Amino acid sequence: DGGITQSPKYLFRKEGQNVTLSCEQNLNHDAMYWYRQDPGQGLRLIYYSQIVNDFQKGDIAEGYSVSREKKESFPLTVTSAQKNPTAFYLCASSIGSGETQYFGPGTRLLVL
Amino acid sequence: AQSVSQHNHHVILSEAASLELGCNYSYGGTVNLFWYVQYPGQHLQLLLKYFSGDPLVKGIKGFEAEFIKSKFSFNLRKPSVQWSDTAEYFCAVTRRGAAGNKLTFGGGTRVLVKP
Numbered sequence: 001d002g003g004i005t006q007s008p009k010y011l012f013r014k015e016g017q018n019v020t021l022s023c024e025q026n027l028n029h030d031a032m033y034w035y036r037q038d039p040g041q042g043l044r045l046i047y048y049s050q051i052v053n054d055f056q057k058g059d060i061a062e063g064y065s066v067s068r069e070k071k072e073s074f075p076l077t078v079t080s081a082q083k084n085p086t087a088f089y090l091c092a093s094s095i096g097s098g099e100t101q102y103f104g105p106g107t108r109l110l111v112l
Numbered sequence: 113a114q115s116v117s118q119h120n121h122h123v124i125l126s127e128a129a130s131l132e133l134g135c136n137y138s139y140g141g142t143v144n145l146f147w148y149v150q151y152p153g154q155h156l157q158l159l160l161k162y163f164s165g166d167p168l169v170k171g172i173k174g175f176e177a178e179f180i181k182s183k184f185s186f187n188l189r190k191p192s193v194q195w196s197d198t199a200e201y202f203c204a205v206t207r208r209g210a211a212g213n214k215l216t217f218g219g220g221t222r223v224l225v226k227p
């Protein structure tokens with residue numbers, strides 16, 4: 001069953017803590033993306049990766065970091081530098097640049 | 113920088129009514145256009161897309177959208193909605209040939225269909 005999986009579904013972060021959100025795809029897609037969704041603001045791009053071992057900052061990269069060591073995996077770390085981390089985080093992938101992006105189910109991050 | 117505007121934040125209508133959601137973008141070059149839908153508790157999924165060719169595109173579940181280049185618009189329509197169309201709808205644009213295939217999303221429109 002092909003698709004994009006994200007875990008966990010809900011994540012709680014304490015002040016000063018780094019947390020990592022998982023994104024895995026078995027679609028053999030080259031490109032992967034992380035978006036943040038806030039009410040009334042649509043989705044905003046955090047980071048994207050067009051190929052393994054390469055990634056670029058999106059519009060709101062401050063306070064986040066990523067890695068792309070494997071084609072199927074693109075984890076996102078929300079660092080303590082991100083002052084307003086409460087949001088819904090969506091991972092997406094596409095077969096290549098310019099192609100349709102497909103989305104995972106999302107992770108909701110809450111700050112304790 | 114490119115931007116995408118969705119004119120209505122919330123739309124409430126009754127079953128069998130017609131639906132039209134507006135979407136305008138700011139970029140003047142060649143674009144790829146998308147409408148995504150997010151049903152309650154479900155993944156964001158693709159409704160339809162326009163890359164080239166016939167500017168009237170048909171998507172899933174009876175939705176269609178028309179690309180009007182002169183108006184920088186890509187409005188979504190459905191002639192007769194059902195209760196199951198209750199969802200949030202997002203218009204998105206990417207510049208063709210731009211590095212990274214960056215999708216710019218509109219703010220979304222929440223649609224509530226009353227039974």
